[in-house]
């Protein structure tokens with residue numbers, strides 16, 4: 001072990017999820033327009049504005065098997081058509097690595113699936129921790145009309161992110177609003 | 192990978208740190224009387240009562256290199272003599288594994304040291320995350336006179352706990368109250 005990492009702390013605001021000390025990575029609609037199933041609606045919105053869908057922190061923890069990467073994720077309230085604002089979602093490059101998410105504010109779901117076709121959705125609410133086992137792709141979805149969905153996440157720092165699989169194939173399921181409430185539907189564009 | 196672990200969630204109360212679904216592991220003064228430096232004071236207290244010092248959750252996550260163990264830790268307010276209530280503290284058995292603690296309530300410190308004799312203390316306050324790098328023993332200390340210190344922790348699930356080294360040798364440093372505020376002092380009983 002050559003890298004020298006001293007203990008450190010970092011401040012997050014429990015109300016906004018944001019840190020004063022560090023810059024968040026931001027994902028706007030233009031960064032993920034193809035990931036919402038109503039691509040026409042996404043295109044319409046982009047003619048006038050480019051809403052911030054979510055942001056999250058990368059701490060720059062050394063990517064070793066013994067380190068833990070962590071940070072907060074903030075998914076903003078909103079919809080593209082009837083599909084809620086969400087993260088891109090990803091598998092871990094080291095597929096056999098898990099992750100835990102601890103919700104501190106908001107209301108939503110963690111949508112998950114395996115390469116073998118299993119799927120699952122677990123609810124986020126303040127104080128709820130969701131465990132994403134090894135092999136499960138995961139996407140956070142904010143179903144509140146007003147509040148950000150704020151989670152604190154931790155995973156093995158060498159896990160890596162495979163965004164490409166989801167960008168190409170999509171998730172098998174979507175969570176959309178129907179009659180004012182969230183429902184899970186088959187992804188009409190899943191391939 | 193043979194164990195089959197489905198996604199799951201678990202509820203913690205953000206005000207108490209406790210879960211309604213799961214039983215916490217409790218540590219009373221009688222479980223750790225020798226760990227406070229004023230053992231005489233600890234003995235006096237134990238004649239009349241056995242205060243709950245801290246509790247924490249173990250989720251029963253499979254202890255593999257790809258899983259993440261997590262839970263909340265609640266250290267109650269109080270002192271033994273002038274030494275604040277604290278956790279036993281431990282090294283990880285797999286020494287080259289890190290841990291992250293995310294404070295959701297209270298005020299305190301994470302006291303840390305390496306086998307080589309380095310030490311460090313990082314402050315806990317709501318929203319602060321403390322990173323415990325590989326090789327660092329760690330102990331949570333509550334310096335609030337009234338509030339519990341509540342943290343959410345995550346570490347590699349196969350890390351294991353070596354409590355024995357600290358039970359035998361102690362930490363090199365202690366955090367005690369002096370003139371109404373916390374100060375770091377040398378541990379008079381460190382061996």
Ligand SMILES: [Mn+2]
Nearest residue numbers: 092099138155
């Ligand atoms: Mn992940």
Ligand SMILES: [Mn+2]
Nearest residue numbers: 283290329346
């Ligand atoms: Mn630990």
